Amino acid sequence: MPSLKVLALFSLTLLSQALATTIPETDYDAIVIGGGPAGLSATSGLSRVRRRTLMLDSGVYRNDPTRHMHDVIGNDGTVPAVFRYLARQQISRYNATTTMKNATVISVESINNGSYYKATDSEGLEYTARRIVLATGMKDILPDTPGVKEGWGKGIYWCPWCDGYEHRDQAFGILGNLSDAMGSVIEVWQLNEDIIAFVNGTNTPEQQQALAVKYPNWQAQLEAYNVSINNETIVSIDRLQDGSTDNDPAEDREFDLFRVNLADGSSIERGAFITNFPDAQYSNIPQELDLQMNGTKIAVSTNMKSNDTGVYAIGDINNDGATNVPHAMFSGKRAAVYIHVELGRQESLAAIGKRELSDKEREKEARRLVGSDLDELWKRVQEMKK
Ligand SMILES: Cc1cc2nc3c(=O)[nH]c(=O)nc-3n(C[C@H](O)[C@H](O)[C@H](O)COP(=O)(O)OP(=O)(O)OC[C@H]3O[C@@H](n4cnc5c(N)ncnc54)[C@H](O)[C@@H]3O)c2cc1C
Ligand SMILES: *[C@@H]1O[C@H](CO)[C@@H](O)[C@H](O)[C@H]1NC(C)=O
Ligand SMILES: *[C@@H]1O[C@H](CO)[C@@H](O)[C@H](O)[C@H]1NC(C)=O
Ligand SMILES: *[C@@H]1O[C@H](CO)[C@@H](O)[C@H](O)[C@H]1NC(C)=O
Ligand SMILES: *[C@@H]1O[C@H](CO)[C@@H](O)[C@H](O)[C@H]1NC(C)=O
Ligand SMILES: *[C@@H]1O[C@H](CO)[C@@H](O)[C@H](O)[C@H]1NC(C)=O
Ligand SMILES: *[C@@H]1O[C@H](CO)[C@@H](O)[C@H](O)[C@H]1NC(C)=O
Ligand SMILES: *[C@@H]1O[C@H](CO)[C@@H](O)[C@H](O)[C@H]1NC(C)=O
Ligand SMILES: *[C@@H]1O[C@H](CO)[C@@H](O)[C@H](O)[C@H]1NC(C)=O
Ligand SMILES: *[C@@H]1O[C@H](CO)[C@@H](O)[C@H](O)[C@H]1NC(C)=O
Numbered sequence: 568m569p570s571l572k573v574l575a576l577f578s579l580t581l582l583s584q585a586l587a588t589t590i591p592e593t594d595y596d597a598i599v600i601g602g603g604p605a606g607l608s609a610t611s612g613l614s615r616v617r618r619r620t621l622m623l624d625s626g627v628y629r630n631d632p633t634r635h636m637h638d639v640i641g642n643d644g645t646v647p648a649v650f651r652y653l654a655r656q657q658i659s660r661y662n663a664t665t666t667m668k669n670a671t672v673i674s675v676e677s678i679n680n681g682s683y684y685k686a687t688d689s690e691g692l693e694y695t696a697r698r699i700v701l702a703t704g705m706k707d708i709l710p711d712t713p714g715v716k717e718g719w720g721k722g723i724y725w726c727p728w729c730d731g732y733e734h735r736d737q738a739f740g741i742l743g744n745l746s747d748a749m750g751s752v753i754e755v756w757q758l759n760e761d762i763i764a765f766v767n768g769t770n771t772p773e774q775q776q777a778l779a780v781k782y783p784n785w786q787a788q789l790e791a792y793n794v795s796i797n798n799e800t801i802v803s804i805d806r807l808q809d810g811s812t813d814n815d816p817a818e819d820r821e822f823d824l825f826r827v828n829l830a831d832g833s834s835i836e837r838g839a840f841i842t843n844f845p846d847a848q849y850s851n852i853p854q855e856l857d858l859q860m861n862g863t864k865i866a867v868s869t870n871m872k873s874n875d876t877g878v879y880a881i882g883d884i885n886n887d888g889a890t891n892v893p894h895a896m897f898s899g900k901r902a903a904v905y906i907h908v909e910l911g912r913q914e915s916l917a918a919i920g921k922r923e924l925s926d927k928e929r930e931k932e933a934r935r936l937v938g939s940d941l942d943e944l945w946k947r948v949q950e951m952k953k
Contacts, residue, residue, distance in 0.1 A: 726841075760793060871887075
């Protein structure tokens with residue numbers, strides 16, 4: 568009965584396919600959410616090995632307010648928007664497999680326990696992929712004191728590597744809680760000597776205790792660096808001079824000038840400030856995916872994988888301890904490599920049509936399921952494969 572034999576053979580083939588690793592059908596291999604340096608780096612890494620990649624970017628970049636990006640080798644002093652533009656231009660060469668879209672993702676859903684994911688944008692468009700790379704960035708929570716937002720990234724700076732050198736040797740201020748002031752002094756004392764910590768009413772016993780935990784001799788240390796503490800409430804910060812136009816590019820100097828107006832009616836002039844303001848995840852997608860957190864950051868393994876097996880977190884949002892452009896690029900690259908290899912492994916098993924079972928094991932499994940002696944047919948299947 569050849570027809571029956573053919574039927575049985577066909578069933579067995581189907582069976583071995585069912586047992587095999589199956590790759591879910593998705594629009595993309597990976598979706599990268601966010602087009603800052605982290606997302607661009609991951610997109611580049613995935614594109615270069617022809618992974619079908621979609622990058623979705625809502626265009627709100629953390630370092631957008633700054634004049635120039637610093638301490639990114641080869642791009643020290645580049646305008647951040649120019650840097651991102653160049654990255655997009657270069658990545659667009661891989662447009663056969665990679666798409667970049669300006670869109671805001673409003674939800675990401677894990678399907679079938681992380682077998683694949685579905686992202687939905689604000690237009691209601693849906694995209695599926697086997698891996699999600701979150702590169703959604705952090706946002707700075709700035710106090711509403713007049714002048715702070717206006718000066719942000721332009722003299723009122725976030726990190727010494729970002730803008731410290733351009734404001735070296737100028738009269739300098741530290742904004743933020745007393746408990747954070749000593750850490751800032753340690754970061755900037757090579758750059759500025761005349762330093763005032765404007766602690767805005769936080770010179771309280773609680774803050775002093777918190778500071779003493781980190782720096783038991785903080786008072787003596789501040790004195791040694793000639794740092795004075797001003798505890799007056801800050802009413803406003805006026806800009807007197809703008810380093811965007813008043814600068815010396817040859818010497819890398821920006822001459823911003825501010826006047827701090829205090830509640831007691833006094834005012835003090837400063838050239839620049841470093842800040843210690845709180846930050847938070849920009850996107851609520853990490854929360855919606857119920858990812859494991861560490862403080863405000865997403866907890867990741869060394870491969871940038873979150874505790875949801877197909878979701879990676881790169882750049883400022885993860886807890887590997889760094890928040891800068893080189894780290895964003897490193898972590899994006901690392902996730903891209905890991906995802907490519909991880910998907911590749913899955914595909915290689917699918918290509919030879921099995922799970923991590925040997926031929927013998929698979930035969931046994933097939934027999935168990937079919938419940939009849941198919942030795943003869945099995946041999947023929949093996950013959951056909953040759
Ligand atoms: C004022 C300032 C100046 C700085 N200067 C420097 C510097 O000179 N050198 C340096 O190394 N570092 C600097 N930094 C730090 C640097 O900005 C960050 O480390 C870097 O931006 C982190 O990159 P990222 O890709 O993780 O996040 P981001 O650059 O913030 O990018 C996040 C991206 O995710 C997108 N996004 C978020 N949610 C969604 C969503 N739901 N859908 C689609 N897209 C979404 C955003 O639109 C954005 O494109 C500075 C920071 C500040 C605040
Ligand atoms: C997408 O955003 C980038 C960067 O913000 C911008 O340069 C580009 O013009 C935008 N593209 C479209 C089609 O709006
Ligand atoms: C893809 O890139 C090539 C080479 O840069 C370019 O010629 C082509 O127009 C691009 N296609 C699309 C759809 O953008
Ligand atoms: C879901 O996936 C995780 C990680 O791959 C696995 O440990 C877990 O057993 C799975 N749960 C179910 C119900 O399949
Ligand atoms: C200063 O403290 C006041 C009152 O607590 C607060 O409203 C304001 O945002 C703070 N400003 C700065 C610059 O820290
Ligand atoms: C010490 O700080 C005060 C203001 O706080 C400033 O007037 C003085 O010049 C500083 N001294 C040195 C050596 O920088
Ligand atoms: C600093 O200001 C706060 C708020 O006004 C006040 O409670 C505190 O006692 C002040 N600290 C000192 C040392 O004066
Ligand atoms: C500063 O201290 C206040 C309480 O006094 C706290 O609410 C706030 O989170 C602190 N800011 C930072 C950046 O730690
Ligand atoms: C990840 O961690 C969070 C918080 O601990 C937990 O609620 C969630 O179930 C975890 N997710 C997975 C897929 O294990
Ligand atoms: C949180 O991150 C810190 C610093 O990276 C680390 O020391 C700590 O062990 C982490 N905690 C958890 C619960 O992962």
